[in-house]
Amino acid sequence: MSEKTSAAASHAATAAVPNGPVAAALVACAIGCLALGVLAVAGDGSKRLAAALNFYNPTGPLSGVTTIAILLWLAAWALLAARWRNRAVAFGRVSAAAFTLLALGLLLTFPPVGDLLLGR
Amino acid sequence: MQITLRELVTIVHGMLFGGFFLMALFAAFVLLLDWSDFKRCELHMVSAAPIPRWQTVFFVAMAACGWAAVLTGAYIVYPWYRAAAPAGADLALYPQRLLMSKPSTAGWHTLGMEWKEHVAWIAPMAATMVAFVMTRHRAAWDASCQVRNAVLGFAAAAFLAAALAGGWGAMINKAAPVRGGRTIQLTRSAP
Numbered sequence: 001m002s003e004k005t006s007a008a009a010s011h012a013a014t015a016a017v018p019n020g021p022v023a024a025a026l027v028a029c030a031i032g033c034l035a036l037g038v039l040a041v042a043g044d045g046s047k048r049l050a051a052a053l054n055f056y057n058p059t060g061p062l063s064g065v066t067t068i069a070i071l072l073w074l075a076a077w078a079l080l081a082a083r084w085r086n087r088a089v090a091f092g093r094v095s096a097a098a099f100t101l102l103a104l105g106l107l108l109t110f111p112p113v114g115d116l117l118l119g120r
Numbered sequence: 121m122q123i124t125l126r127e128l129v130t131i132v133h134g135m136l137f138g139g140f141f142l143m144a145l146f147a148a149f150v151l152l153l154d155w156s157d158f159k160r161c162e163l164h165m166v167s168a169a170p171i172p173r174w175q176t177v178f179f180v181a182m183a184a185c186g187w188a189a190v191l192t193g194a195y196i197v198y199p200w201y202r203a204a205a206p207a208g209a210d211l212a213l214y215p216q217r218l219l220m221s222k223p224s225t226a227g228w229h230t231l232g233m234e235w236k237e238h239v240a241w242i243a244p245m246a247a248t249m250v251a252f253v254m255t256r257h258r259a260a261w262d263a264s265c266q267v268r269n270a271v272l273g274f275a276a277a278a279f280l281a282a283a284l285a286g287g288w289g290a291m292i293n294k295a296a297p298v299r300g301g302r303t304i305q306l307t308r309s310a311p
Contacts, residue, residue, distance in 0.1 A: 017263045022253050026270055029249040033242045040238040058199030066194060066241050073245055095270040102246075102277055109238040111231055 020084030023094045028080055030101035032073025037108025039065040045118040121309075125301030126200050130293060133197050137189035138286050144182035145247060145279040152254075152275055156268050167262045171255060179251035186244030186282070193240065193289075200298050201233070215296035228295045232288040240285035246278035 043050045043061045053064025107113050205214035211221055219229040253261055253271050260267050 017259045019260045019264060019267055022257050022260045022267050022270075025249045025252050025257075026274065029245050029274065032245050036238060036241055044234075056195070058203075059194055060202060062194055062198065062237050065238070066190075069241065070245075091264060091266040091270070095266060095273075098270065099273060102242075102274070105242060106239065106277065106281070109235060109242070111234045 018084075018086050018088055019091050020087035020089050021081055023089045023091055024077060024080035024084045026098045027094060027101075028073055028077035030098040030105070031076040032069050033105030034101040034108075035072045035105075036065065036069035037105040039068055041108050041114040041117055044114055121306040122303050123306055124299055124303055126197075126298050128304060129192070130197050130298045133189060133192040134286065134289050134293070137185050137192060138282070138289065141182065141185035141189050141243070141247070142279070142282050142286050144178070144185060145243070145275065145282055148179065148182055148247075148250060148254075149272070149275045149279055152250075152268075152272050156272070158265060158268075167258070171258050176255045179254050183244060183248045183251040186247045186278075189282075190240050190244055194237070197298055198237065200300070213300045215292070215298055218296045219292075225295055228292050232292050236285045236288040236292070239281050243278045243282035243285065246274045246281070250275045250278065 039053070043053050043065055050061040053061040053068070055067055056063040108117075200215075202216045203214055205211060205217045211218040216229055216233070219225045219233075250271055253267070261271060
């Protein structure tokens, strides 16, 4: 079998490997990270929201911020995994979106960025 | 030689769970780089070999250490750190209040702890995603360079987040250690 034929055969085999479940896990993780950053800043900026996020008093609003972020992550993962099961998605675009959300999430956890957004 | 319960739990949180998590993340990143045969993924070749059991155990243990670190940190150690001090109390037992009592140390809380307490949670989420792909969807990793790059990127982000959290945690605990609780006798004092 020539190298070209072999590569073509392997490529055909790839079509049977769905990247949907990986894309779902990637995007859901990025959504969870963004949710964490947004809730951290929002809780810092609003006393009412901070009180609402106080799920466990000894830990304070951090308990609500992280619980909601984890629930959103898991819900997004379940939803996307169901939608993208056995599917091949445009992974380049999906991963670009995921990295953007991840970077925003990381950035929002940095207190000076939150303070800047809250006008402090 | 003695240690207090709070000191012991803080060691378990930071050095056992956090330390192992950080080392495992670094090892995972090196393994992922080593397994990244870009020639093979450019040709979209899928390996038929089953995933060795040790790799599954390694990735699951890595993610478990991450979750153990953030959960013990947020729900056991952090409440001791942020506890409100009664009037006239010894601030050495209330680390957050101790740090905030002086402008020269307040930054350890307002920047260090405020950043650490949130950024830390990104690490186990990303590590779980990496573990899931490497144990359940290795064929997709084998077949696509884009999948490999994305998983490597998230593994790097997890390491960065864990390193930030661990680094700040170590420095904050040096500036204002979490202390108190029952005293545990480790060895008898020398006569």
